[in-house]
Amino acid sequence: MLVKLDGPDTECPFVGPLDFSYTLRGGLGGCRSPQSEVSQCLQDSQLMFSFQSCQEDYFSISKDEIMTCKAVWVTDTGQTFLLATWDHRNRIRDEERIRCFLLKNTTNGYLLLQSEGPSCQGLSSHSFGSITYNLTSPAYSSECSFPTWLTDPRTYYTLDHKFMYNFSPHSPLIEIRNFSFFDKSEKLLSKEVCVEIVDETEMSVKVISRTVTNCESLYKCTVFTKRSENIVEIEEGDETLVRLAACAQSNFHSTAVGSYKHTVETGSYSYRKHNKIITLVKDNPVSSACPLLGLHNLSSLYIAGNSDMCNQFWFHRLAFACKRRNEIEFSRECQENPNTSSYLCIGAWTQPARLRRKKQHQQLPHHESLASSRSEDYEYVDLTLGFIIAQPGKFS
Structure with missing residues (x-):
């Protein structure tokens, strides 16, 4: 032979x-x-x-x-x-x-x-x-399948288009690839297989998945949430060798499925870690209606470490769904390069958040850092955060 x-x-x-x-x-x-x-x-x-x-x-x-x-x-x-x-x-x-x-x-x-x-x-x-x-077959076995809103369509991209996620319509498998937007080249980085469904609602599913990279296999707790018809959000915990420990609080630093109140606590000598959040946009998204937020003038803006009122990122007016229901307009009025840029809304949602701030009229001693301050000197404020995902668009 x-x-x-x-x-x-x-x-x-x-x-x-x-x-x-x-x-x-x-x-x-x-x-x-x-x-x-x-x-x-x-x-x-x-x-x-x-x-x-x-x-x-x-x-x-x-x-x-x-x-x-x-x-x-x-x-x-x-x-x-x-x-x-x-x-x-x-x-x-x-x-x-x-x-x-x-x-x-x-x-x-x-x-x-x-x-x-x-x-x-x-x-x-x-x-x-x-x-x-x-x-x-392993001692544990459970039928695990992704909801149809996650597998149809099967291809998603991260916001920077550096990674591609392919969801298999016939098996609980995700292939994650390195992706180049310019030459459309791709390279397989890892595979994730759903091994157990922990909780599921109409718009989200919490699973234990097994991630394979090269020949290393680890488990992690993952929540998939449908944010809009075009947007899926992934919340990932820490990887572990032990399947049963994947969704334990030590590895998954979140609350129950459907609750997105992430709190960082440092005043009581503890620090709560955040899970990794990944926002995915489906392949060839169709534009959707923008939130009716109206016309706004900007008085200040700080982006990429620059607050110059006429730097390359600056704009003076922001119009939501004024000319067209699915359009956001960024207007720039600088003498050197005045222009208006149009973007198409492809998804929007709101979610609760909790802000930890120092109480008014409370001054911490100079020798106390934020990490060692007393928890009673701080208060929590519940907020509602709004998110909009848009992409450059052309109108006839």
């Missing part, structure tokens, strides 16, 4: 996550408990095998090995063979990396029989491999 290691890889015949136990030829060692784990890598041609050490095998150690699938074929007798390489720092020579596998279906997974050397010699349906892996 000839192997071209520098040739293209092939899609593996099974996908993670899977639990597995393993035994050596003749039952002379192995590990049935605790279960080891197979996780999916970013590329469909790679899988991460995480071996657990156990008392059954004195020489067993915890280690991670990456399987790269090179070829899959089915014989005339219906047997499925897999040729793959193992990548680990202790496997240096090709003879140690290349292995052949015989794949058998079971009622709840697969049996994977591994050859002793870099060939398929000795593997048959009646034999045992030098190592036999029993791959099964």
Whole structure:
């Protein structure tokens, strides 16, 4: 059998996550408990095998090995063979990396029989491999699917158009790609798979997702909220190795689904972290009606560290839905470059917020910083924040 290691890889015949136990030829060692784990890598041609050490095998150690699938074929007798390489720092020579596998279906997974050397010699349906892996579905399983308002349309972009999010309409999968607006090039960065729905309302869904980057797999708590027909907001917690800890308060620093009151508390010797907020705009959005906010004159503006009244960002008047219902106009009246820019509204919403401020007539001692001040010196003010997303538009 000839192997071209520098040739293209092939899609593996099974996908993670899977639990597995393993035994050596003749039952002379192995590990049935605790279960080891197979996780999916970013590329469909790679899988991460995480071996657990156990008392059954004195020489067993915890280690991670990456399987790269090179070829899959089915014989005339219906047997499925897999040729793959193992990548680990202790496997240096090709003879140690290349292995052949015989794949058998079971009622709840697969049996994977591994050859002793870099060939398929000795593997048959009646034999045992030098190592036999029993791959099964993980102990936890729940049907997880995204709502249709999230998967139709399936493509979204971040506001800066640097990242593309593709939602699969047939599976709870998100592919996140680096994207170039200029040449339309893209590169796959990570995959996210929904593994459990924690809470769901008509306009939002809170899930535990598994993020795969290269061959690293981590869990996080995520809330998807429909802000408008064109806008979806993602709220992400911290990543963790433990699935059950993803939505714990230590990793997800928010309140219940549907509440967006984020509070930073420093006066009581504590600091509450914010989750990561990502705003997505669907591909080819259709303009919508702007809020009826009327005409406004600006008296001051501070953008990009500059407050010059005629810098490149300055404008003097702002008109919402005055000429057209879906239009915002920015008017600039500087002598050097007077102009009016028009933008199309593609989404608007409001949400509650809480501002923490110092009480009036209260002066903190000079030696006390904000982080060490007394909480009774501060008060909370409930606000309603408004957001508008618009893009440059042309009118005939």
